[in-house]
Amino acid sequence: MLVLGLNGGGDTVFDAYFGLSENAYHDTAAVLIQDGNVIAGIEEERLIRIKHTNKIWVSAVRFCLEQANKKLEDIDYIAVYSNEDILNKVLKQQQLNNPALAEVADTHKLFNYLFYREFNYCLKDNQLVFVDHHTTHAATAYYMSGFRDSLVLTIDGLGDELATNVIDVRNKRFDSLLSKPAADSLGLLYWEVIRFLGYSHFDEYKVMGLSPYGCSEIYKEQFRRLYTLLPNGDYSLHRDRVIELFNVLNPRKKDAPFSQVHMDIAAALQEALETIVFHILRHFQQATGHTRLVISGGVGQNSSMNGKILCSGLFEDVFIPSFAGDSGCAYGAAAYVAHQVQPALPFARVAHAYWGTPIHDDEVGDALAAWRTFLHIEKMNNRSERVSDLMIDGAVIGWVQGRSEFGPRALGNRSILADPRVASHKETINAMIKMREGYRPFAPSILEERVRDFFEVPGERDDFPFMSFVLNVKPEWREQLPAITHVDGSARLQTVNKASNPRYWELIDAFGRKTGIPILLNTSFNNNAEPIVDSIDDAVVCFLTSGLDYLVVGDYLVRKKDWQPEDMAGLIVSLPKAAVLLREDRYISQSKRGFSYALVWNYDSARRHALSEVGYKILQAADGEQSVGQLMVMLGFSKAQQVQAWEELSGLWSDRLLVMRPDSKS
Missing domain, CATH: 3.90.930 (Outer Surface Protein A; domain 3)
Structure with a gap:
């Protein structure tokens, strides 16, 4: 059985007709699964090159169909991450602003119109299925985890009029235990506070990275006024009091320097979030007896919070996918429908998310040759040995191999790589390549079998493939790993499994054999103005317009010529x-x-x-x-x-x- 999961609005990239983009969707994506297994999945932004696009999913759907060699008539179900009744309400509200929408002011009419407009395809009866926003978040983490039974926490800004859900899942049965409306949205609270720090929507992770530089005690009482912890794991927020932060500071202007007060505000905000989440989890762990937890939703991408939950011992195991935000709902919607229709489908831990655009070795040479005016191109005989030597000599590498990663994190196939022992890399990569704030940390990628040698890892798990947890670097290694160790001694790590990504594993292994440290600095291959690179051309453009030293695509090593405008x-x-x-x-x-x-x-x-x-x-x-x-x-x-x-x-x-x-x- 084939199920296509969708997340995204109805407008094309060049118009704004339906207005759903602002009301219902962001991080457009499509995922195609067959009998519960992913065939293909990609975020629309990777293909149309617009970060966080909330436009229609046309390019992503075409990609998924092409990868599977299927047509829309071959798809059994098309699963949309939205509550049908609530989306109907949104459409009616939009019709008040634009009466011309009357002909499509119903979800089925809308999607029939969109598929006919974009693909000249009429949806079959019962082919279209709608799944509640938070159910898709829950399904994303639950079916990725492989846990038969678990507590599920979904937290985001807002979706289908809800912001937080606690769900008891046992043998694929989802029972909601607590739901919180927009007024109690932790995601919206976080967003409202970070505006004082000069940040906005999609910048939340930057504030998480800033928080270790601050002292949470300075403004702890100020932030205690923003929430009340209630019995039975419940809570309420007082978001109207955020305005009181004007008594502390004026909003930071864009590009203005950060002061200690900004860092202290970030620290207090992070502590407030963690206090509320732990309050929820302690109660519902005790009430349900679950020993496993999965987390999803945009707030679930707060890896500092996730690391503390993992290390708390509250649960024996915790799972969070790298795409806990809304793009992951394309997977969640598809997986939920597949398992509801076929209850006997088995499921197990999903080891990776390399579901995107493939780079085929036999096409690399010709693709690079088209840029020969700008590039020196060399085919290598021993990729891992050569590239590891370059990094040991101080080079920063753009690395493109295999299928691109689904979601917002580069996991070793579309990455910028460097030696984690070189402290200056942090400044160089932030300033010359990523073109972003200098305090921002970088993640380490480490061989899965060596993770306990370098990191303080709780429990028995050794696999952390999705870069979802911040854990402490062992004290004896912190000075030797300055480029990936944050100011508080922590790092957002990714473990690399040889079976899941043999080329990346071999590169890290080669570096480890030569240095004694099987770890690489890994950050996403892009600059601040674009999504992560997807194609060979994307990689070349980023390489030419940044301070990267080398580009590696397949077996090819690329250097810049001394080109002029x-x-x-x-x-x-x-x-x-x-x-x-x-x-x-x-x-x-x-x-x-x-x-x-x-x-x-x-x-x-x-x-x-x-x-x-x-x-x-x-x-x-x-x-x-x-x-x-x-x-x-x-x-x-x-x-x-x-x-x-x-x-x-x-x-x-x-x-x-x-x-x-x-x-x-x-």
């Missing part, structure tokens, strides 16, 4: 489908009018880049067929205009506000 003349330039070019006639003073030019995202007005008239003209002319050089000739640019255009295009390319690719005809 004018070398981009042969590249084809086009606008991303989400980009909008603006030419605005406006007053530029009390008495003078003039034109201004800008490039903006059509559904994120905060992402706006001012353009010169030269930059505007070349992007307006860009048709995805002509090269930059051809466009400049056609527009009759002077030498000075060309120099200006090269500089502007380089910056836009680095910020992923335009697409540049080699001419396939050359």
